[in-house]
Amino acid sequence: xxxxxxxxxxxxxxxxxxxxxxxxxxxxxxxxxxxxxxxxxxxxxxxxxxxxxxxxxxxxxxxxxxxxxxxxxxxxxxxxxxxxxxxxxxxxxxxxxxxxxxxxxxxxxxxxxxxxxxxxxxxxxxxxxxxxxxxxxxxxxxxxxxxxxxxxxxxxxxxxxxxxxxxxxxxxxxxxxxxxxxxxxxxxxxxxxxxxxxxxxxxxxxxxxxxxxxxxxxxxxxxxxxxxxxxxxxxxxxxxxxxxxxxxxxxxxxxxxxxxxxxxxxxxxxxxxxxxxxxxxxxxxxxxx
Numbered sequence: 228x229x230x231x232x233x234x235x236x237x238x239x240x241x242x243x244x245x246x247x248x249x250x251x252x253x254x255x256x257x258x259x260x261x262x263x264x265x266x267x268x269x270x271x272x273x274x275x276x277x278x279x280x281x282x283x284x285x286x287x288x289x290x291x292x293x294x295x296x297x298x299x300x301x302x303x304x305x306x307x308x309x310x311x312x313x314x315x316x317x318x319x320x321x322x323x324x325x326x327x328x329x330x331x332x333x334x335x336x337x338x339x340x341x342x343x344x345x346x347x348x349x350x351x352x353x354x355x356x357x358x359x360x361x362x363x364x365x366x367x368x369x370x371x372x373x374x375x376x377x378x379x380x381x382x383x384x385x386x387x388x389x390x391x392x393x394x395x396x397x398x399x400x401x402x403x404x405x406x407x408x409x410x411x412x413x414x415x416x417x418x419x420x421x422x423x424x425x426x427x428x429x430x431x432x433x434x435x436x437x438x439x440x441x442x443x444x445x446x447x448x449x450x451x452x453x454x455x456x457x458x459x460x461x462x463x464x465x466x467x468x469x470x471x472x473x474x475x476x477x478x479x480x481x482x483x484x485x486x487x488x489x490x491x492x493x494x495x496x497x498x499x500x501x502x503x504x505x506x507x508x509x510x511x512x513x514x515x516x
Contacts, residue, residue: 239291242318242449242456247291254280255303255317261421262480263323263341263445268487272300272321275480279340279464280321280447286463309333312448319447319460323417326446326511335457336446338464338507342499342516345374345440347411348404348419348432355411357437358385365390367400367409377439378413397422404432413439417494420481424490434494441513442499461509468504477504 239247246252256272257264264274281298288296303311303320311317312334325343326336347366349355355364358381368375370393382389392409394400401422403409412419416434423432449460467473474496479485481494496504499516508515 240455241453243287243291243459245315246287246296246318247293250293250295251297251299252284252287253299253301253316253318254284255301255308255311255320255322257304257322258302260323262485262492264321273486274321275476276321276323276340276445276447278476278480279467280319282467283319283337283447283460283463286466287459290459308448312450315450318456319449321447323445324448326444326509328511330448331451331511333451334448335451335453336444336448336509336511337457337460338468338509339444339446339503339516340464340468341417341445342442342497342503343415343417343445344438344442344497344499345377345413346416346419346435346438347378347413348401348423348434349411350404350431351433352431353410356433356435358387358435358439361387361389361411363388364410365392365408366411366413367392367394367403368413369394369397369400372414374413374415374439381439401426411435415443417492420492420494424492425488429491429493442497442516443513444503444509444511444516446509465507468507473504 256277258266262274263276264272267273284296284298301317308320312320326339355361366378366389368378375393378391382391394403397414397418400412404412419434423429449457477496481492484491503516
C-alpha cells in the first residue's frame with residue numbers, strides 16, 4: 228500500500244508511522260477556551276480549533292490511505308499541553324496556544340489559525356474608539372499581564388494622562404467598566420469579545436478599532452522534528468484557510484451564536500487575519516503578520 232505521498236508503510240516515520248500502526252490519532256482539547264476549544268452543554272469538546280483539527284484528521288486519513296481512523300479526545304491544560312505533545316500522548320493540541328520563540332524550542336506549530344491583539348473595551352455611550360480618545364480617563368488592565376505594560380507604555384509615549392488601575396483578574400477588570408469605575412479595560416481582543424458576549428447587555432459595549440500591540444498568533448501544536456507529519460498538517464490547514472470554507476468556519480464561531488448559551492462573539496476578521504488566511508504562515512514573529 229502506498230501512503231503519505233508515495234512512501235510505503237515501512238518507510239513511514241514519527242507520528243504518521245504511529246497513527247498508521249495504531250489506527251488512532253490523539254487530539255488534546257481544553258474545557259473552557261471559548262470559542263476555540265471547550266465543552267458544550269453535553270460535555271462534548273467543540274470549538275473553532277476543534278473543527279480545524281478534525282479537518283487535519285481527514286487529511287491524515289487520506290494521506291495514509293486509511294479506511295478508518297479513530298479519534299481519541301484527551302483533556303489538556305496550559306501546563307500539560309506541551310508535555311503531552313512531547314511524550315507522544317497527544318498528536319495535535321487543539322486549543323488557543325500562542326506561537327512564540329520559547330515554545331518553538333519544545334514543539335512545532337502549524338499555520339496560525341487566529342491572531343489576537345491588545346485592544347480596549349468601553350461602553351458605547353462613552354464614544355471611545357481609538358487610544359487618543361482615552362486621554363485623561365481611568366482605565367484598567369489585569370495585574371501582571373503584558374497588556375497593562377502596553378497601556379503604561381502608550382500613556383508615557385503619548386502623554387495621555389491616564390489613571391491606570393490594576394485588577395486582580397479579567398473578571399474584576401470588566402466589572403470595573405460595567406460599574407463605571409473605569410472607562411476602559413485593556414486586554415486581548417478575543418478575551419474582551421468573550422466578556423462582552425457573556426455580559427448582561429452585550430449591545431452596550433464596543434471594542435476599540437485601534438490596537439496597542441502587533442498581532443500575536445495562535446497555532447495548533449505538534450511534535451518537533453517530525454517534518455513528514457508537519458507537512459501533512461500544514462497542507463491541510465493551508466488548504467482550509469485559503470478556501471471559502473475557512474472563512475465560513477471562522478464566521479461560525481466568531482460571528483454567529485455558539486453553544487451552549489447562544490452567545491455571539493461578534494468579532495469579525497481583522498485585516499491581519501484576512502492576510503493570514505490569504506497566505507498562511509506559521510511564524511512566531513508578530514511583525515510577519
